[in-house]
Structure formats: C-alpha cells, structure tokens
Amino acid sequence: MLSVYNINVWYGAIHAIKNISFDVNDGEIVALIGANGAGKSTTLKTLSGLLRSRSGSIKFMDQDIMHMPAERIVANGLVHVPEGRRVFAQMTVEENLDMGAYTQPKETIADNLERVYAHFPRLKERRRQVAGTLSGGEQQMLAMGRGLMANPKLLMLDEPSMGLAPIMVEQIFEIIELLHKAGTTILLVEQNAQAALSIATRGYVMETGTITLTGTGQELLHNDDVRKAYLGG
Ligand SMILES: Nc1ncnc2c1ncn2[C@@H]1O[C@H](COP(=O)(O)OP(=O)(O)OP(=O)(O)O)[C@@H](O)[C@H]1O
Numbered sequence: 059m060l061s062v063y064n065i066n067v068w069y070g071a072i073h074a075i076k077n078i079s080f081d082v083n084d085g086e087i088v089a090l091i092g093a094n095g096a097g098k099s100t101t102l103k104t105l106s107g108l109l110r111s112r113s114g115s116i117k118f119m120d121q122d123i124m125h126m127p128a129e130r131i132v133a134n135g136l137v138h139v140p141e142g143r144r145v146f147a148q149m150t151v152e153e154n155l156d157m158g159a160y161t162q163p164k165e166t167i168a169d170n171l172e173r174v175y176a177h178f179p180r181l182k183e184r185r186r187q188v189a190g191t192l193s194g195g196e197q198q199m200l201a202m203g204r205g206l207m208a209n210p211k212l213l214m215l216d217e218p219s220m221g222l223a224p225i226m227v228e229q230i231f232e233i234i235e236l237l238h239k240a241g242t243t244i245l246l247v248e249q250n251a252q253a254a255l256s257i258a259t260r261g262y263v264m265e266t267g268t269i270t271l272t273g274t275g276q277e278l279l280h281n282d283d284v285r286k287a288y289l290g291g
Pocket residue numbers: 069072074092093094095096097098099100101141249
C-alpha cells in the first residue's frame with residue numbers, strides 16, 4: 059500500500075532522515091518507535107507532503123506521491139493526524155470535524171459525521187462545545203475523528219497517547235484497534251512502545267534518522283535491545 063524507498067530529509071544543514079526505506083501493507087498496523095528526535099514526525103510529515111525528500115521514492119496505492127501537493131495526498135486517502143492534536147480551539151467539535159472533510163464530496167459528509175460519532179460517542183455529546191475546552195483525551199479523539207472525516211485508506215497517527223492518563227491511553231488504543239478492524243490500515247508513531255508493539259502487525263525502530271531494527275510487533279516486544287532501550291528492561 060505504502061512503499062518508502064531511500065528518502066533523505068534535511069532541515070537546512072541538519073540531515074534529519076538518512077536513507078530510510080519501509081513498507082506498509084494493506085490491512086496492517088505498523089508501529090514506528092524511537093526516542094525523542096529520532097525523526098518519526100519528520101517521516102510522517104514527508105509522507106503527507108509537508109516536507110520533501112531530496113532522493114528516493116514514496117509510492118502510495120501504486121502512485122508516486124513524492125512530489126504531489128499535500129491536499130491531493132489527503133484526497134487519495136493518506137491522512138495524517140499530527141503530533142500535539144492541533145485542534146482549532148475557537149471552533150466547535152463539529153466545525154473541527156467538518157474541516158477534516160475538505161477534500162470530500164459534500165453529499166458524503168453527513169454519513170461520515172455519523173460514522174465518526176459512532177466511533178466517538180463522547181464527541182457527539184460535545185458536538186457544540188468549543189474544542190479548546192475539551193480535555194486532552196477528548197482533543198485526541200477529535201484530532202482522530204477529523205482525520206477519519208477524510209476517509210483514510212491509511213491513517214498516520216503521531217503519538218496519539220502523548221500526555222494522556224493511563225485510562226485514556228487504553229481507550230485511545232482500543233479505538234485504534236476498532237478502526238483497524240473496520241478496515242483502516244494504520245501507521246502508528248509512538249513513544250509508548252509497549253502499547254504500540256502490542257497491537258502492531260509489524261514495527262520499525264528509528265534512531266537518529268535511520269531505521270535500525272524491524273520485525274513483527276511480538277518479535278520487537280521480546281527483543282533484548284528494544285526492551286533495554288524502550289521498554290525499561
Ligand atoms: N523545523 C525544524 N527545524 C530544524 N530541525 C528540526 C525541525 N523539526 C525537527 N528538527 C530536528 O529533526 C530531528 C527529528 O525530529 P522529529 O520531530 O522528526 O523527531 P521525533 O522522532 O518525532 O521526536 P519526538 O518523539 O520528540 O516527537 C530532531 O533532531 C529535531 O531537532
């Protein structure tokens with residue numbers, strides 16, 4: 059479904075992504091784990107067209123998307139829920155969700171909204187509430203719901219559990235599994251390696267701009283190096 063080959067990304071003189079390659083197959087949950095500054099968010103931003111690679115190729119659903127404008131990438135079904143939620147604080151929950159549907163035909167929006175509310179009943183209860191007053195967990199649900207409004211084939215989630223209480227982390231991971239069961243392929247960036255690898259089909263470990271290790275979720279969960287570095291021994 060997604061095939062990334064030898065991409066390189068710079069911020070000015072900083073070489074943030076060094077020749078990385080990886081794949082996501084239809085129906086998988088693929089986890090991308092790594093420490094602060096490893097290049098996980100930079101990778102997602104490059105896939106969604108917000109940053110550009112200087113080499114290699116990025117193919118999504120058999121199309122070369124490396125030079126495609128970001129809004130066309132979204133319209134093709136590669137949808138990015140960024141780190142830190144980024145909801146529109148002054149707008150209501152429902153207005154935020156409508157913003158997520160900007161690439162979609164108008165006649166499909168009402169159905170999509172009902173689908174999102176089915177996954178997130180909490181958002182339906184709070185549809186008229188201003189997003190800035192939602193709790194952190196609710197804002198994460200809203201950010202994910204906004205992504206779903208774009209009808210993703212592949213949903214990229216950047217640290218959805220960041221800063222949330224354990225009970226909310228559990229809920230967010232349950233929702234990710236439900237979305238996956240409903241047919242959405244997932245690329246999941248997480249610092250919570252334990253939770254991410256537990257639900258992942260496969261995973262990749264990133265260190266300072268390179269991929270150092272790959273395997274199934276279970277293999278990585280039981281790998282000694284991964285345990286020492288990311289799972290507290
Ligand atoms: N706008 C920017 N300008 C310059 N350097 C940047 C910029 N954004 C990120 N970097 C650098 O690129 C590297 C990768 O950053 P990135 O945000 O992709 O890491 P990350 O793996 O997502 O980390 P975290 O887990 O903390 O979110 C870091 O060294 C970071 O300092």
